[in-house]
Amino acid sequence: MAAQEVIKLLKTRDEKGPEELLKHFGPLLRYVITPFLPDPRDREEVLQDCILKIWQEIGRFDEEKGSWTSWLTAIARNAALSRARAEKRREADALSEEEGDPGPTPEEEALRKERQQALLAALDLLKKSERILFYRKYYYNQSTAQIAAELGMGERAVEGKLYRIRQKLKDLLKGEMS
Amino acid sequence: MSENKPSVSGEDSFDAFLSANLPEKVAPEISEKVTPWTDALLLILLSMGLGLITFQTAPLFTVIQGSVCYALGLLGWNRLRGENASFRRGWILMLVRTTWFVVVTILQSTIYSTELGALLSGDLQFILSLAFSLLLLVQIVCLRDGIAAVQKKSGAEEDIFAVGCLIGAYAVMFVMALIGAGGAFGLIVLIVSFAGLVGVGRLSHSLDEAGYTITPSSVRITPRALLGVYLGILILGSLIGLLFFSSRHMKWQAPAPDSHSETAAVREQLLSLGFPEAVLSDLSEDDILACSGAVSVMHNESTYHSDKLYGLHLESVAVVLSEKPRVWKVFYHFSLPDIESYHGTDALELQPFSLFRSLEISEKPHGFILTGEDDVRIAAIPYVKEGGYYQNINIFTPFINSGNGSGANTYFASFSLPNEYQNARGYVTLTVENPYPGVLVWDEEAKSRISANYNNGLYYTHQNSLQYPVLSAEASRYYSSGSWKNDHFTTVEMPWCWFFPGED
Incomplete structure (x- = not known):
């Protein structure tokens, strides 16, 4: 079944939608979630959360504004990242009696957006292969070993490339921000 | 604003900065590349698609196409081999097919590919050829099976219709090769094959989109190293073949002085019978002694001129050893124009039946090649072979069409000259019994009959330039590929190779 058909089922609120979504795009969601969460139970819970979120949010998905894969992976990644952060916070809370994170202030949020734009602009100046490597590492949280194996490279080669990418970004961001 | 800028010093803090400021969503060019299906399958499909196209008119281009085709296949299967047993089997088959391709390609940079092919029977070659198609x-x-296993592992329904179509099309092509069919039906099968390839391409995209992951194989050798090893062996092997094995090994030495006391007397006798002195001076002592007791000598000569071989001179000499029964020792002596740069092989081809209407060859052809004037060097022609290179197929020269050879009763005297030579000449000799069997009286009618009917069967083939794939001069007579053969070889059908008493 093509992506178009799954989207149609979801948008028309067909009950088969989540089932087909899980059948056809479950592997992709799992693929994105796995590097963030070592515990298989957490992964399955996050996968179910993702399916629910996609079912709820499908109205917001606009094919003209972005690709289906990008949208799906963004949902999966954010859900997995949130779960991983929550797990870390829980562990930290267990060790200390500190108050929870109150979240970013409006000023901090504005600053983050500004930084995000600067980073995006710097990434645009990289080669496509470098961007893919960067996103695998930082966005999809993949280990060097996974990247190396999937791209058919040696781990040291991946580390070397990532180091060079970081150096390039450092230079680009320094020039922009200092 | 600068007071709010982040610090980008230190690896950890910079990593934290990058992680904290990533965008919410990534561009499709990134998200679609994050799972590895399309790339791996695209390489395999390109390899298969390229393998379907054949360019019969340009062998070198075909070799380059084949090299790219196998390189893509290696890279694609290498990516998939860790996922499951079926992909691993496919990878092993890719290695076997690539090894065969490399061996054949390197062999084709030598003159031995057709000779190795000639050692195997046509049936065996046919079976081997089909076996490699079957691979x-x-x-x-x-x-x-590999794709089906991945889908099954992910709990999805099997969707392998396109690969099934591809298998069907290749199976039909295999059967067509088996029965030698082709034509319009072949074209239809080819179109179906390409449609199958496109279908598998779409399938790979949907697998990627759906995120079927591949269990990565351990990286013992990176794709770059794999490609380097493959191309290194291919190019280095071909270069070694071209430099050292694209011509015949000749044992050059100084001519041996006469060792028999009667040689001088036989020389004198032959000269007195009209044997041309220039030819006689090049003959080996054994060949001179074999003419002992000669009754008469017949002689003909001609010079051939063309753009690529200007001044090839041939002298045909028949020494009559006996009138009844008629026994002739025949010499074909050729001299080549000086050529500044020579590569490859030359060959003199004799068809005794066309030359003499006799199959009674009591002494099979042999010969010598000589160079130089004062410092003469001589080498025995190492390779005088009976029979043509007639084969229906030749698995060692798959890029070149084989044609109909002359079959039995053809002799090739094949040799190579030094890269630079002066005054190169040589001769081939054989002893024939009962030549010109219908000729009883040497009258004018016989002369016109002989000159008309016994004036073919002697060919000189000269290599003009370096070539790839490499064919020896004699193999070039029966293997062709469009106009390619003519560019590298000049074949001259030597006229005036018939004999008649008093025809000097």
Whole structure:
């Protein structure tokens, strides 16, 4: 079944939608979630959360504004990242009696957006292969070993490339921000 | 604003900065590349698609095409081999097919490819050729099983229709090769094959989109190293073949002085019978002694001129050893124009039946090649072979069409000259019994009959330039590929090779 058909089922609120979504795009969601969460139970819970979120949010998905894969992976990644952060916070809370994170202030949020734009602009100046490597590492949280194996490279080669990418970004961001 | 800028010093803090400021969503060019299906399958499909196209008119281009085709296949299967047993089998088959391709390609940079092919019977070659076609078919079955296993592992329904179509099309092509069919039906099968390839391409995209992951194989050798080893062996092997094995090894030495006391007397006798002195001076002592007791000598000569071989001179000499029964020792002596740069092989081809209407060859052809004037060097022609290179197929020269050879009763005297030579000449000799069997009286009618009917069967083939794939001069007579053969070889049908008493 093509992506178009799954989207149609979801948008028309067909009950088969989540089932087909899980059948056809479950592997992709799992693929994105796995590097963030070592515990298989957490992964399955996050996968179910993702399916629910996609079912709820499908109205917001606009094919003209972005690709289906990008949208799906963004949902999966954010859900997995949130779960991983929550797990870390829980562990930290267990060790200390500190108050929870109150979240970013409006000023901090504005600053983050500004930084995000600067980073995006710097990434645009990289080669496509470098961007893919960067996103695998930082966005999809993949280990060097996974990247190396999937791209058919040696781990040291991946580390070397990532180091060079970081150096390039450092230079680009320094020039922009200092 | 600068007071709010982040610090980008230190690896950890910079990593934290990058992680904290990533965008919410990534561009499709990134998200679609994050799972590895399309790339791996695209390489395999390109390899298969390229393998379907054949360019019969340009062998070198075909070799380059084949090299790219196998390189893509290696890279693609290498990516998939860790996922499941079917992909691993496909990878092993790819290695076997690539090894065969490399061996054949390197062999083709030598003059031995056709000779090795000639050692194997046509049937055996046919079976081997089909076996290698079958390997490709089995490899596509591995591809289908591999994809099905991935889908099953992910709990999805099997969707391998396109690969099934591809298997069907290749199976039909295999059967067509088996029965030698082709034509319009072949074209239809080819179109179906390409449609199958496109279908598998779409399938790979949907697998990627759906995120079927591949269990990565351990990286013992990186794709770059794999490609380097493959191209290194291919190019280095071909270069070694071209430099050291694209011509015949000749044992050059100084001519031996006469060792028999009667040689001088036989020389004198032959000269008195009209044997041309220039030819006589090049003959080996054994060949001179074999003419002892000669009754008469017949002689003909001609010079051939063309753009690529200007001044090839041939002298045909028949020494009559006996009138009844008629026994002739025949010498074909040729001298080549000086050529500044020579590569490859030359060959003199004799067809005794066309030359003499006799199959009674009591002494098979042999010969010598000589160079130089004052410092003469001589080498025995090492390779005088009976029979043509007639084969229906030749698995060692798959890029070149084989044609109809002359079959039995053809002799090739094949040799190579030094890269630079002066005054190169040589001769081939054989003893024939009962030549010109219908000729009883040497009258004018016989002369016109002989000059008309016994004036073919002697060919000189000269290599003009370096070539790839390499063919020896004699193999070039029976293997062709469009106009390619003519560019590298000049074949001259030597006229005036018939004999008649008093025809000097």
